[in-house]
Amino acid sequence: MSRIRAAAAGDGRAVGRVHVAAWQAGYRGQLPDEVLDSMSPEQRGEAWERLLQAGGGRGRVILGESPASVLLAENDAGEIVGICAYGEARGGELAAGEAVPEGTGELMFINFEPGSWGTGLARQLLDAAVAGLRQLGYRQAVLFVLDSNRRAQRFYEKAGWGPDGAVKIEERPGLVLRELRYRTEL
Numbered sequence: 207m208s209r210i211r212a213a214a215a216g217d218g219r220a221v222g223r224v225h226v227a228a229w230q231a232g233y234r235g236q237l238p239d240e241v242l243d244s245m246s247p248e249q250r251g252e253a254w255e256r257l258l259q260a261g262g263g264r265g266r267v268i269l270g271e272s273p274a275s276v277l278l279a280e281n282d283a284g285e286i287v288g289i290c291a292y293g294e295a296r297g298g299e300l301a302a303g304e305a306v307p308e309g310t311g312e313l314m315f316i317n318f319e320p321g322s323w324g325t326g327l328a329r330q331l332l333d334a335a336v337a338g339l340r341q342l343g344y345r346q347a348v349l350f351v352l353d354s355n356r357r358a359q360r361f362y363e364k365a366g367w368g369p370d371g372a373v374k375i376e377e378r379p380g381l382v383l384r385e386l387r388y389r390t391e392l
Contacts, residue, residue, distance in 0.1 A: 208327055210334040212265030213276035213289070218255025220286035221278070223247045225254070228317035236354045241380050272296050274314055275338055279331045281322060288327055290316035292335045295348055304372065311344030311392070332365055340392050347392055350374055350385035362388050 213221065226247040233242060257267040258276070265276045272293055279288030295312035297305070306312075313335055318328050339347050349367065351358045359369075372387035 208282055208325075208330070209280050210331055211278055211280065213258055213267075213278050214264050215255070215259045217278060217286065218253075218258050219248075219251035221254040221258075221276075221289050222249070222251025224286060224289050224319050225250050225317055227319045231320040232317075232355070232357070233352070236352060237381055267291070269293075269314060270296065272314075275335075277331060277334055277338070279318070279322075279327045281325075281327065287322040288316070288318040288331050290314075290331050290335050292339055292347075293342075294344075306348055306387075307346075309344065311339035311342060311347040313339075313347060313349040328361065329365065332361075336390075336392060345392050346389060348387050348389050350387055353384045353386050359386070359388075366390050 226245045229237075229245060230242045257269075261267045267274050267276055269291060274291040274293040276289065276291045278286050281287045291314040292311060293314065295306040295310040296314070313332070316328065316332060316335070318331075322328070336347070348370075349362065351362060353373070362368075367388040367390040369386050370389040374383075374385045374387060376383040376385060
C-alpha cells in the first residue's frame with residue numbers, strides 16, 4: 207500500500223534518484239539538455255543524505271538558509287517515488303508583484319519519478335504538505351513554478367493554487383529560470 211512519510215537518514219540515495227529523474231523528464235525541452243544531462247543521482251543522493259543526517263530529526267533539513275520539512279511518497283512496493291519540501295516562505299528577488307507577506311508558508315518543491323505520474327500519489331503528497339503547513343500555523347502558502355511548465359501549473363491549479371502575478375527570476379550556472387508565484391489560502 208502506498209504511503210506518505212517523513213524523510214529520514216538513510217533515504218538520501220532514493221531522494222537523489224527521484225530528484226534527478228523528475229528533473230530530467232519534467233524539464234526536458236524547458237531547460238538546456240547539458241544542464242539536465244549533467245545531473246548525477248549519486249551526487250544528489252550524497253548531498254541529500256548529508257542534509258538528512260544533519261537535520262537531527264525525522265524529515266527536517268536546512269535548504270539554503272531555510273528550515274524545511276521533507277516528505278516522501280512510497281508506492282505499493284515500498285519504493286520512494288516522490289519527494290517534497292515545505293516550510294516558511296523564502297525571500298527572493300521578484301520581477302513583479304509584492305513581496306511574500308511574513309508568516310506565509312511555501313511548498314519549496316515536489317518531484318516525482320515519471321513512472322509514477324498520473325497515479326494520484328503526487329496529489330496525496332501535496333495534500334500532506336498542505337496539512338503540514340497548516341499544522342505549522344500558516345494561513346496561506348506560495349510556490350514557484352517555471353513559466354514554461356504547463357503540466358505542473360495544471361496540477362497546482364487543479365489543487366486550488368493560482369498565479370498571483372509575481373515573477374521570480376533565478377540565475378543558475380548555465381541558465382536563467384523565470385518562475386511564476388502561485389498562492390493558496392490554507
